[in-house]
Amino acid sequence: QKEVEQNSGPLSVPEGAIASLNCTYSDRGSQSFFWYRQYSGKSPELIMFIYSNGDKEDGRFTAQLNKASQYVSLLIRDSQPSDSATYLCAVIPFSGGYNKLIFGAGTRLAVHP
Amino acid sequence: EPEVTQTPSHQVTQMGQEVILRCVPISNHLYFYWYRQILGQKVEFLVSFYNNEISEKSEIFDDQFSVERPDGSNFTLKIRSTKLEDSAMYFCASSEWAGESQPQHFGDGTRLSIL
Numbered sequence: 001q002k003e004v005e006q007n008s009g010p011l012s013v014p015e016g017a018i019a020s021l022n023c024t025y026s027d028r029g030s031q032s033f034f035w036y037r038q039y040s041g042k043s044p045e046l047i048m049f050i051y052s053n054g055d056k057e058d059g060r061f062t063a064q065l066n067k068a069s070q071y072v073s074l075l076i077r078d079s080q081p082s083d084s085a086t087y088l089c090a091v092i093p094f095s096g097g098y099n100k101l102i103f104g105a106g107t108r109l110a111v112h113p
Numbered sequence: 114e115p116e117v118t119q120t121p122s123h124q125v126t127q128m129g130q131e132v133i134l135r136c137v138p139i140s141n142h143l144y145f146y147w148y149r150q151i152l153g154q155k156v157e158f159l160v161s162f163y164n165n166e167i168s169e170k171s172e173i174f175d176d177q178f179s180v181e182r183p184d185g186s187n188f189t190l191k192i193r194s195t196k197l198e199d200s201a202m203y204f205c206a207s208s209e210w211a212g213e214s215q216p217q218h219f220g221d222g223t224r225l226s227i228l
Binding site for chain 2: 042043090099
């Protein structure tokens, strides 16, 4: 069973702080890793993706991947109240193709002023 | 910025009826997907579609479900003989191609309510 695990939260951080969101996955052959943001009642919105070990930065966001530990994280610098949402980790499993995303249940982030 | 569009935004249907959910993927995208999210639960993969055929489907996607690309722009999900447990948000997504660096872009979803 291919699983993606996330702490459900809520993760509460003050405005301006760094929010750290974590995700582990069970399929060692997983190919690529995506972070989506989902506001309540809305669709997943892509933040960024990573497929090589190490860090990848995009504005206030940094994704970190450690395939040996089967761990991927998302750092949000200078957190804003508008960042308050559920953050979904999604993985492309090793299935011979790139045809589906397996989602975690998401971590709810609350940024308070 | 190009986006995936879905209609209707909300569909209410009696149990046992058939529904068709519609999607217009981003125009230069070749891969199309359907996902669903039951209230309070994970986003779940249903099916992927490429070159007018199903590439992969999940255990959820049984004979009750079908997909079609009826013309050059639309991509539809048909659910026959709907059940109460089919109530969920259904998201269409598309990607330019399928690969490790190809993100899937999601539409706003259709909320399906089965009465």
